[in-house]
Amino acid sequence: MKPFRFGIMGAGGIAGRFAGVVSRMEGVTVTAVASKSREKAERFVSSFCPDAVPYDSYETMLESEKPDAVYIATTPDSHFALTKLCLTHGIPVLCEKAMFVTGKEAADAFSLSEEKGVFAMEALWSRFLPANKKAKEWLDMGKIGKPVHMEIRIGFPAPSDPALRYFSPTLCGGATTDITVYAYELARFYIEKPIRTLSFTAVRSESGVDATDLVSVGYGDMTASLATSFEALYDNAAVIYGTKGKIVVPNPHCASEAILTSADGNEHFRDEGPDGFTYEIEETVRCVRAGLTESPVVPHALTKDCAELFDRICLAAGVVRPVRE
Numbered sequence: 001m002k003p004f005r006f007g008i009m010g011a012g013g014i015a016g017r018f019a020g021v022v023s024r025m026e027g028v029t030v031t032a033v034a035s036k037s038r039e040k041a042e043r044f045v046s047s048f049c050p051d052a053v054p055y056d057s058y059e060t061m062l063e064s065e066k067p068d069a070v071y072i073a074t075t076p077d078s079h080f081a082l083t084k085l086c087l088t089h090g091i092p093v094l095c096e097k098a099m100f101v102t103g104k105e106a107a108d109a110f111s112l113s114e115e116k117g118v119f120a121m122e123a124l125w126s127r128f129l130p131a132n133k134k135a136k137e138w139l140d141m142g143k144i145g146k147p148v149h150m151e152i153r154i155g156f157p158a159p160s161d162p163a164l165r166y167f168s169p170t171l172c173g174g175a176t177t178d179i180t181v182y183a184y185e186l187a188r189f190y191i192e193k194p195i196r197t198l199s200f201t202a203v204r205s206e207s208g209v210d211a212t213d214l215v216s217v218g219y220g221d222m223t224a225s226l227a228t229s230f231e232a233l234y235d236n237a238a239v240i241y242g243t244k245g246k247i248v249v250p251n252p253h254c255a256s257e258a259i260l261t262s263a264d265g266n267e268h269f270r271d272e273g274p275d276g277f278t279y280e281i282e283e284t285v286r287c288v289r290a291g292l293t294e295s296p297v298v299p300h301a302l303t304k305d306c307a308e309l310f311d312r313i314c315l316a317a318g319v320v321r322p323v324r325e
Contacts, residue, residue: 003029004285007065007091009058009082010073011035011044014096018071019048021277028281034061058082062089069094069119069284075165076172080105080324083120087112092119094284097185098177099123102321103308110300119288121280121295122303126182127189128279131255134269135238135247136190138260144242145263150191150224151241152183154253155212155234166230167207174209174319175202175228176310182253183226184215184306185298190240193219198309202317205230210317215309 006022008015008030019030030049035041038056045054055061062070062085069092072082079095086093087109099122100106113120126132139147158166158178165171166178197218205211211231217224227234238252245262249255254276260267280298287295294300314321 001027003027004288005029005031005065005068006281007032007034007061007067007070008052008073009034009061009070011037011040012073015071015073016044016048017275018073018277018281019044021275022281023049024274025278025281028285031067032061032065034058058085059089062086062091067091069288071123072096076101076177077170077322080109083109084112087116087118087120090116090118092284092288094121094123094280096123098181098306098310099303100307101172101177101310102323103304103311105324106300106304106307110294110304113293113300117291117293119284119293119295120300121284121287122298123280124181124185124298124303125276125280126186126253126255127297128283129255129276130271130273131249131258131269132186132189132252135240135249135255135258138247138258138267139190139240139242143244143260143262143264144240144246145244147191147222147240147242149222149241150187150239151227152187152224152238152252153227153234154179154183154236155227155229155232156236157233158230162207167205167209167211169208169319172321173207174205174211174314175213175230176210176313178230179228179253180213180215180226180310180313181306183228184309185302186238186252187217187224187226188302188305190238191219191222191224193222196220200309200313200316202313202319203231204317204319208319210313210319213313215313
């Protein structure tokens, strides 16, 4: 079988990590890299994928290379436009989180994906990580009895420079698109029950984006609290409490271990596998070759629901997102 050829849009740090992982995988290659700066694309290729072709035009890369899929590694402000560009050209998409910043963007892009029959997935790697999968396995096996409450906390003092993505309105920064996306989409991964109630509060930063978010979830028979912040130094963890014990996943967004404390015995899982990017790359290859338009691990509906949550949080915090067609 011919190698699966990725194009990359964006030439920053996360794109470099992606290219590095691809270089260590069998049957996958990076064939082209596009950036708004040709010099940056050339430096990237020289450092990470010497056999790839650099471009200073995203559209020219698509038309010239016709890759099997594109990994979008730019900031959230451009995700919608680049996803639509790829889908319009019939090129499958793996797009960094948050894939979209409004519910309308998600609805429009996924409608195009279905219309064209072209695969699109948000690169929410946390849902593929073995430590998170182990935590869910313990939960589904009833290791902690009936789940009663879940807490997910992700927070750190982010650099305050508004030119960086964290607090930049122009780049669609804020806790929502950077870390609340992890908390919400992991909560939906751990607990696959219908949400009965959803409430939230948010603190607006001086730059105008949301700095701290608190989402309260009611499932009818249990509750959840999702706290994310660019100002508070949290003890980052997902904790699921049950009638017979608890499950703790430190740093759940980049999880490498899961800890079970139970009346029936304790367990400690440590992930010694490959870089987490490997799993979402493998999933993209599998889905594209199978002719799927979405992944069952990170389905369109999940990404759309999360983007609609962003709408509600931003409205509460007075954050205005640009409208893009």
